[in-house]
Amino acid sequence: MSQQDPDIDLTKASIEEHNAEVREAMKRLSRRSFLWAGISALGAYGGIHWLASRLEDNGTPWPFRRALDANESLAMDYFGPHRLAPRFSKSQMTKLRENGDIGLDGEGFDPAEWTLTVMNVFGKDEPVKLTIADIKKLPKTTQITEMCCIEGWSIIVEWTGVRFVDFAEKYPPSPRTGDKPDVINKADDLVRYVSMQTPDNAYYVGLDMASAIHPDTLLCYEMNGEPLSLDHGAPLRLAIPVKYGVKNLKRIGTITYSDQKPADYWAEQGYDWYAGL
Numbered sequence: 452m453s454q455q456d457p458d459i460d461l462t463k464a465s466i467e468e469h470n471a472e473v474r475e476a477m478k479r480l481s482r483r484s485f486l487w488a489g490i491s492a493l494g495a496y497g498g499i500h501w502l503a504s505r506l507e508d509n510g511t512p513w514p515f516r517r518a519l520d521a522n523e524s525l526a527m528d529y530f531g532p533h534r535l536a537p538r539f540s541k542s543q544m545t546k547l548r549e550n551g552d553i554g555l556d557g558e559g560f561d562p563a564e565w566t567l568t569v570m571n572v573f574g575k576d577e578p579v580k581l582t583i584a585d586i587k588k589l590p591k592t593t594q595i596t597e598m599c600c601i602e603g604w605s606i607i608v609e610w611t612g613v614r615f616v617d618f619a620e621k622y623p624p625s626p627r628t629g630d631k632p633d634v635i636n637k638a639d640d641l642v643r644y645v646s647m648q649t650p651d652n653a654y655y656v657g658l659d660m661a662s663a664i665h666p667d668t669l670l671c672y673e674m675n676g677e678p679l680s681l682d683h684g685a686p687l688r689l690a691i692p693v694k695y696g697v698k699n700l701k702r703i704g705t706i707t708y709s710d711q712k713p714a715d716y717w718a719e720q721g722y723d724w725y726a727g728l
């Protein structure tokens with residue numbers, strides 16, 4: 452079911468254009484102070500509210516739904532990875548809320564000793580090991596987006612970190628054809644998936660490559676201007692506003708590029724693997 456959108460345009464020019472759009476929108480936002488809908492095609496009432504109401508229209512039990520194909524195809528159609536997530540103003544930021552602590556067992560975890568393991572980096576025979584200092588050397592990005600939990604609540608957070616696409620340019624996945632990956636200009640040719648796991652492997656998410664390298668997807672080390680706390684996934688977590696909260700993995704231990712659809716903790720419990728908004 453979860454295929455890459457064939458129409459996705461992730462060339463450098465299109466990403467620059469996205470960014471210019473976001474900057475423009477942020478300016479408008481601070482002037483007029485209302486929600487900018489990157490999904491304006493849907494009208495004024497977007498995001499999770501729209502999706503939730505659609506699901507109710509369909510008579511699908513919410514939030515513990517089992518018939519998920521409707522959601523998956525809706526998500527693919529309307530919230531596919533070629534669309535930017537809605538942006539919010541600082542005044543719309545909410546208090547943080549903690550949810551989900553699978554893989555965050557304090558036992559034996561020392562954030563000062565943490566390293567990130569990246570598997571199947573193009574051209575490397577061995578896993579790449581990175582420190583938080585290595586991550587912080589990459590271009591820093593801040594954005595205010597909504598994280599929507601499948602339980603039916605959401606928070607609006609200012610996230611700071613590095614765009615996954617910038618990370619992937621530096622530590623690239625393999626191409627499917629040809630002999631060199633080109634993350635920006637030939638995204639369609641990359642292996643199809645990325646998986647992320649906590650250091651103890653207790654929580655794990657699978658992502659389609661298009662969503663992983665979507666310009667809104669960040670590897671984060673700050674929330675609301677503060678360093679990540681352990682409960683929120685210090686020292687590094689995922690913020691992926693094109694997906695439900697479940698995919699926003701806290702305490703990333705391993706990132707693996709792969710051409711095989713990765714295992715996913717909540718997909719194994721009956722939620723849709725794609726979990727797109």
Ligand SMILES: Nc1nc2c(c(=O)[nH]1)N[C@H]1C(S)=C(S)[C@@H](COP(=O)(O)O)O[C@H]1N2
Binds near residue numbers: 550600683697698
């Ligand atoms: N390691 C880990 N990451 C996780 C979870 C979890 O249980 N373990 N829960 C997910 C869910 S369901 C949500 S809604 C968000 C909540 O993130 P927060 O605690 O920062 O609000 O984290 C996601 N990431």
Ligand SMILES: [Mo]
Binds near residue numbers: 551600
């Ligand atoms: Mo969640």
